Amino acid sequence: MRQHDETGNTPLADETLERAVGELRRPLRVNAALFDARVMDEVLRAPSGVREHVERLLRPRTIRVSPLLALAAGMLFAVSVAGSILYVLPGRAPRGEGTSAERSVVARDAAGSPIVQFGFVAPHASSVALVGDFNNWDPKATPLHAASTGGVWSVEVPILPGRHLYAFVVDGTVWRPDPAAPQATGEDFGEPNSALTVADPGMR
């Protein structure tokens, strides 16, 4: 009788039991495709603590605008748009890289211009930048900042009322539309853009 089995566990000290255990250790045949599809169907449909966890990370926060930022925003736009509101774009459940938080006004500058928070989930990216007609599509102009956890990148940007086209640039090269926003027609440079509309309530 063996003193130790191959795993180093205590032997059973009984030949019959060892034969039974050998039988019980036989691999089981599982229809992987069928089983995995059933599990993942429930996983992707069901409300989950995981999604709540991600959504908490993505939830817009109220920020305090420093006088310097307010001044910069005022100089940048030089137009008073007090009372502007942002149409909140349709969101959808987070699904990893490319997932975007809803665009929300998180503050207003001194002139009342809305400051919009952009969020993008890219757990494996080394950089994410926001490009759009509001920054001349310059990938260096508006880098997003990574949260300490969650792979969530975000930035707050003053946005004038009107329709804007924008996109995210991941790792300096990969052009990604905002998954939570409508894709714009009439794409620039052959790359897909997203559309964002900021409306002044006085114009409605």
Place this chain on the structure above:
Amino acid sequence: MELSDAALVDIVLKGESEAYARLVARYRDRYARFALHMLGNREDAEEALQDAFVRGYRSLHRCGDPARFGSWLLAILANRCRTAGGRRARREKRFVSAEDRHYAIALDHPADASAWREEIGRALSRLDADQREAFLLKHVEDMEYEQMSVVTGVGVSALKMRVKRACERMRRMLTEGEDAPAR
């Protein structure tokens, strides 16, 4: 690239729910075997295993040590197996035909099942559920008692006693044809 459990858990928690499929694939077969041996039939085993994976996903953010996701998931599965008796009783009342369902866990054709395998299955089913669980974790899943304690929430000395008694009863049933119910 083969990602660790901890890395996959991290990716799922960052919102890539689809990555959970890789954890399912990693533990599916082994834990299906455990569930089948615990519950004795593929319908209950499949239901318990599927339930465990889904519950695992829903509470993944509470997995304290993602590197030990496997043990954490097995604890959920063991718990589901313990409570499966009530579900089985309710299902039997509904009298759902086994032929109406497509099973993912396949058994060999009944004609292929040896008398020896049936005898082992009968012996296992006659063990007290706590003893069966301890026996399977120790001798089929090759776990150390400390790991078993984490999975079951039961102290090491109590687990050793359960394994000892399970081995004694299994040996008697398999060699002497003891047929008395457990306890």
